[in-house]
Amino acid sequence: EVQLVESGGGLVQPGGSLRLSCSASGFTFSSYAMHWVRQAPGKGLEYVSGISTNGDTTYYADSVKGRFTISRDNSKKTLYLQMSSLRTEDTAVYYCVKEVGITPRLRIDYWGLGTLVTVSS
């Protein structure tokens, strides 16, 4: 059974940093592209970032470019999102999502349960 378990969320002050982790199981992690998607309270879904199978290709939405860094450790079957210079508008539930295949095309087949990040003073 595919499982994606996010962790690392919490309360952080504006300008602060936080690292999210997503532990994967039930599939060959190294064979699939992965993504982060977020949802602000009461709002819709927003694509944040994606990474290729070996980590050599990444993508960031304009809203987080230069502040967030996506990475992965295939030996640990874990996806990361390093967030810095956090703003109040980054407050959201962050979901780890799995691509259907090797190539990132936002064909998602599994979502994690999400981890809440709250940016507030």
Added chain:
Amino acid sequence: QSALTQPPSASGSPGQSVTISCTGTSSDVGGYNYVSWYQQHPGKAPKVMIYEVSKRPSGVPDRFSGSKSGNTASLTVSGLQAEDEAYYYCSSYAGSNNWGVFGGGTKLTVL
């Protein structure tokens, strides 16, 4: 990275069919067959209902179907049931310089 356009709400009575649209551009919906649809109940994570325009993951009822014409994709829910009441979001790949864009979401109400 403009969001895809969805109607904010849709509704239908049990047993009826309802169609939700998702309008983009030739750079996203119209340019690729990588449109997906997600169902989200309050307080829950989204669930994939359709991917690659019209493919259904295993376990998704065949009452859910997807299609695309030009720059607009559509999700049709036939034989509406009470449990179909939820928010529905579309997404599309938009090229190597824009890996993903979502629609604003549609609240489906079963009357």
